[in-house]
Amino acid sequence: MTIQSKFSGLGTDAAPGQEVRQLAGGIEPLLRGDAIPGRPVDFSHGDVDAFTPTPGSFEVFSAGVEAGGKQAYTEYRGDFGIREQLAGRLAGFTGAPVDASDGLIITPGTQGALFLAVAATVSRGDKVAIVQPDYFANRKLVEFCEGEMLPVRMDYATTEGRSGLDLGQLEGAFRSGAKVFLFSNPNNPAGVVYSREEIEAIVALASRYDVTVIVDQLYARLLYSGVDYTHLRAQKLDAEKIVTIMGPSKTESLSGYRLGVAFGSREIIARMEKLQAIVSLRAGGYSQAVLRTWFDEPAGWMDQRIRQHQAIRDDLLKVFRAISGLQVRTTEAGSYIFPALPRLSVRGGDFVRILRLQAGVIVTPGTEFSPFAENSVRLNFSQDHAAAVAACERLVALVDRYRA
Amino acid sequence: MTIQSKFSGLGTDAAPGQEVRQLAGGIEPLLRGDAIPGRPVDFSHGDVDAFTPTPGSFEVFSAGVEAGGKQAYTEYRGDFGIREQLAGRLAGFTGAPVDASDGLIITPGTQGALFLAVAATVSRGDKVAIVQPDYFANRKLVEFCEGEMLPVRMDYATTEGRSGLDLGQLEGAFRSGAKVFLFSNPNNPAGVVYSREEIEAIVALASRYDVTVIVDQLYARLLYSGVDYTHLRAQKLDAEKIVTIMGPSKTESLSGYRLGVAFGSREIIARMEKLQAIVSLRAGGYSQAVLRTWFDEPAGWMDQRIRQHQAIRDDLLKVFRAISGLQVRTTEAGSYIFPALPRLSVRGGDFVRILRLQAGVIVTPGTEFSPFAENSVRLNFSQDHAAAVAACERLVALVDRYRA
Structure with missing residues (x-):
């Protein structure tokens, strides 16, 4: 090629x-x-x-600059003190433990987390199940890694109370050898949330066919009234087979700082850090400090x-x-x-x-x-x-x- | 694999x-x-x-946050106003024109620029000439892209007034089909600068064998007395075959903002932006503002x-x-x-x-x-x-x- x-x-x-x-x-x-x-x-x-942006975010950034070298240079996966804070908050939010030392990485934006997660799980020829419609970069990430995309339709328009993912097609993709399933929940662009039954079905299928699941939960905090959200990582699936991606972005209006996190599988996150070392080294040193405000907004x-x-x-x-x-x-x-x-x-x-x-x-x-x-x-x-x-x-x- | x-x-x-x-x-x-x-x-x-850090850098960053949306969200290749400022300064510094619109991209750190430049020029099986010793990520970038590394020795220890690059080995690598030559000047780790004669020889060989050259000039501003520096991009080589990488980093102590730039070949930079779209979207929106201080330090x-x-x-x-x-x-x-x-x-x-x-x-x-x-x-x-x-x-x- x-x-x-x-x-x-x-x-x-x-x-x-x-x-x-x-x-x-x-x-x-x-x-x-x-x-x-x-x-x-x-x-x-x-x-x-x-x-x-979140009140106090600029002040926390300024304190990071003031802190100097120890905030400018962090581990490639991010400052440990910040990872510790986040691990507790993300565990509380998602309902499953997060390992601050080995199970979490801070990246340049959630886009950075998505790239690293896909590139750390998909090599040439690997099959990847991708929802249609879904975030525009998902397909391109698979293409860049020279994987093979197996599309799975989502009939969001005519369903109620669920995303409308075609679970039959998903099982077909898994049966055809998909190694990875990558999807966003809430779905970008459709703005729909997967029902508990859908998430449980995904978990059961991923478990049966030994598929790694990368779930982009960027908008999981901005839930409208009456909507129930099910965190995939809190379900019965081997924790080493799941990577969850979030970030303080649109919801918190912190996108100008370019911050994302991925958490879950230690093995995959170790590979993501190796790759981050050559892709961007680390998320912005001073910007990382802004994560201290995340999940800690004023009442x-x-x-x-x-x-x-x-x-x-x-x-x-x-x-x-x-x-x-x-x-x-x-x-x-x-x-x-x-x-x-x-x-x-x-x-x-x-x-x-x-x-x-x-x-x-x-x-x-x-x-x-x-x-x-x-x-x-x-x-x-x-x-x-x-x-x-x-x-x-x-x-x-x-x-x-x-x-x- | x-x-x-x-x-x-x-x-x-x-x-x-x-x-x-x-x-x-x-x-x-x-x-x-x-x-x-x-x-x-x-x-x-x-x-x-x-x-x-450069005096005024934090104030410029703060003004970026104050500017809000238009600084938070820029083109993937970076804010045009900042690119325009930089293009003039980088043209002056390197002695050859820089196209602000199509010939320059702002990245998360120079590491980001290096990754994008290599991934936008090297595909599976492509041969890449790499200096030994050179920046530790160069080899890994080639490996990640599944390219083939052709090593070229540099005898920096026993030479004077030149880097000691083995030009015979370089020609050998080019003759063996190297498509890309990636090197740092000044050399990281050896701290040596390529002589004018060496740069001219590289240019002549790259031209003869149609090799694309990626030159990492991260430390080109921190030159000690009596040292002469030759910018490769100002030599007689097709401008579309060169990408130069720099950034405000160690020299300016701005590494905590994670900023880099790549400039030169429009075609390669267009591919780099496509890739940046899925790797990290863009360099930190607010951080980009700090580039306004670059090459504009107090007298x-x-x-x-x-x-x-x-x-x-x-x-x-x-x-x-x-x-x-x-x-x-x-x-x-x-x-x-x-x-x-x-x-x-x-x-x-x-x-x-x-x-x-x-x-x-x-x-x-x-x-x-x-x-x-x-x-x-x-x-x-x-x-x-x-x-x-x-x-x-x-x-x-x-x-x-x-x-x-």
Whole structure:
């Protein structure tokens, strides 16, 4: 394989956050009508100006700089004192023990944790079960490691109270020799949470077929009312076969510090650290200090953040459900919403570019998450409430304008 | 290849900074005499408490946090405004143009830049020329990418005014099909600078054999008096075949922010960004702001930093040259010194552990850098001056104690 062919599948042309590198050329002949004025909203990621970082996070960072060398240079897997603090909190949150010494690694962002976890478990030719739709990098990580992706469909749109993962397909993938199952819960982009029954079924299948499970729980703290969350690592599965990934990111608006953690299997985390040594050495030395605020927010702060997001979610659902032919499932956790648009006269990717041009609205095309989601778009609604609602009103106005 | 065998070559058991994970077990029977008291010195990396970060760096970081979303979320390759500033400064420093838009990427540390550059140029089976000795991760990066390493010896010990790279071996490696040549200049660990003639010879050979060159110039700013530095990228070689790596790190004591840059070939940097998207997404958003201080230090600040390091170097050389049988070349740039110890009664790796135990001195074993450097140790002398000298006196005392 040439390096060119290896990278041809790793396109970032439609990746969230890269819109500035995406040219609008050739779209003019498709345009109908004028632009709709309004405050631009970039739904490709959360707005840390609308939802500000955890109180005290900057002060803790400053104390890290003040501490100097011992905070700048840590073990590759992160400062031990911080790992000790986190281990206790993460054990409490997930309901299963975390080994601070050997069972946890701090990484540059949760993206760093995902990369290391996949690259430490998947080698050339290994089969990996991947959900469709799921986080856009999952597929690319498998491709980069030259693994073979076994897709598993999730019918999130028409189910209630569960994710809609096709457990038959999952067993098929495991029976075909999948060595690793990688998935996000809550699901990114669909915003749905796996039911207890689904998690138990995954655990039973992984156990039966000896599959390693990497679960990305980045948004597991931002749960809306009435939603029950089941931590996979607290179920009956060999702890050495599970890696859980989290990080203080969108929920806490700490993404500017680029921090993630992976915890679980000691053997896999040992390999992840070996790889981190040559990939990035360690997470930012001073930034690591910010983790001291994580799971230690002021009383009521997280509850309020959840309430505010739930209120935005509810208003966006009203906007989306007011027009015909648009399908959208209620987000159960996290700040993503993934409406399926009605049939349009332009291709999905073109509509995304038109939205940017005529409505000042940036969304991520569904095809980043699944080949079957061409008519869906992902929005991160961790935004200024009023601006987000107005932007979605422009979005549905353009949907109407471009209907097939 | 199983994942276990793939990772078996990526050991960090003797890697700098990981000493806390290295057990001292089994060494007691080898010990002679008592410990030598003294302030412990960790020569595995520079001491940012002894040499503090660039003035104003924390203020610039704070302004980045204050700026909020637009600093937290940047293009994966980094904020464009910062890239523009850097492009001008790096062009001035290296003597060849830098394309801010397409020819530069900001990474998590220079380690991140190295990983991306190698993974964006080396695929399975590709041959890569690697210098011995050179930065310990270079070999591991090639192994991770499943490339084939073609070693090229550098006889730094017995040469003057040049690195001592074996140009015959380099041509041999190129003739054998090396696709990439990866090296550090100044050399880490030997602290030597490639002469103009050597750089010109490398350029001529790379051009003749169509080899891509990745040059790690991390320490190129910390040049001691009388040393001439030749930037490879300013020579007559297709600019698309060169990637240069630098970063504000030890020299500026900014390593706690984890920042690196790679610049040069647009095609390779485009691939590096695609890979960064799945490896770590981007360098720390707020940390990127610190780059605004880079190459813009207060007048005289860098000169003073160089003088201070040169003074430490000179004193360490006196300590090392006072004992018989120890060979050491004068460091020309950077803050590494790489003495070859006389024949000892214990193995090199054991002596490193003895040093830690009996002298409170942490050094990195030479075998991390070359299989032929078992009797060498690397020290980063960016330390408190008096403490560094005293620690080296303890080191030579133990050399005498353990002579064969």
